[in-house]
Amino acid sequence: TMKTVCFLLSLCLASPASAYTAPKPNKPTTISHRRAFLSKIAGATIAATSAVTLNPNSASAADDNLQNVYWGAGCYWHVQHEFILAERSILGRKDNELTSLTGYAGGFKTDSEGRVCYHNFQSIADYGKFGHGEVVGMTIPESKVEDFAVEYFKLFGDKGERADPMDKGGEYRSLLGLPGGSKHPAFAQVEAAGKARGMTLVDGKGNDPDTLGKRLVYVYDSNKFPFYQAEFYHQYHNDFLTPAYGKEYNNLAEAALDDGRIKITGCPDRV
Known part of the structure; x- marks a missing residue:
């Protein structure tokens, strides 16, 4: 796909120690120092992404029983943008409280170092070969799962x-992950939100095929099929099918990396 071509091209153009070339934030000196440090350790440092807790710094709304969930509906760039809007509108979260991050889920495998990576020339921990799909993970109150499900099915x-x-293959299948999967306390409400949009929910077995043309969504137990955060390059990225989301949105990635909400994955990246 065009997304794959652009990502791989970006890796070719980047030197091993190059910094990400996003617009400079308000404090370029601090960020650039952090970037220089991270670029040195990126090849050796691996985030424990399967155990990443996406909790915001402070849950400003409905601070009850925060849970890690994920949602997938094709390319994760667009999905992340829509869920950032949902976090703001449903939970009233500020920029430093946003938890939606792109990532991978629904497969059985990682590499020996616990990595799951986007397609890359080195063939390191390729998420497609490991049976994962593109998702957006987030931390939300259990009481708001239904509200976010409604937003998900609007996609x-x-x-x-x-x-x-045009994005085809198991990597782009429709899937969602809840603690306990279809046994989650709010699953009935999630399923109802799907049915209202003509969608059928079925239990995912892992490494499932594409859902294109089937109006089907796989449901995973996020405890058994955890979320693996995607590379920095793929966070807060513009989507090819819509106008650019704007530099204010894109720069949220810089802030999230700086405060630790985005981790270094150890995968080929532009950090």
């Missing part, structure tokens, strides 16, 4: 398809 529109049907 499929009237036709019940992901935004870009």
Whole structure:
């Protein structure tokens, strides 16, 4: 896909110690020093992404029983943007409280170092080969799972398809992850939100095939099929099908890296 081409091209153009070339934030000196440090350790440092807790610094709304969940509907760039909007509107979260991050889930494997990575020339921990799909993980109150499910199913529109049907393969399948999967206390409400949009929810077995044309969503137990954070390059990224989201949105990645909400994965990246 175009996304894959652009990512791989970015890796070719980047030297091993190059810094990410996003617009400079308000405090370029602090960030650039952090970038220089991170670029040195990126190859050796691996985030424990399967155990990453995406909790915001302070849950400003409905601070009850925060849970890690994830949602997938094709390319994760667009999905992340929509869930950032949802975190703001449903929970009233500020920029430093946002938890939505792109990542991978739904497969059985990692490499020997616990990594799951985007497609790369080195063939390191390729998420597609490991059976994972693209998702957006977040930490939200259990009482708000239904509200976020409603937003999730809006992503499929009237036709019940992901935004870009040209993205094909199990990597782009429709999936969601809840603690306990279909046994989650709010699953009945999640399923009802899906049915209202003509979608059918079924238990995922892991490494499941594409859902294109099926109006189908796989449901995973996020305790058994955890979330693996994607590379920095893929966080707060513009989507190819919509106008650019703007530098204010893109720069949220810098802030999240600086305060630790985004981790270094050890995968080929632009950090």
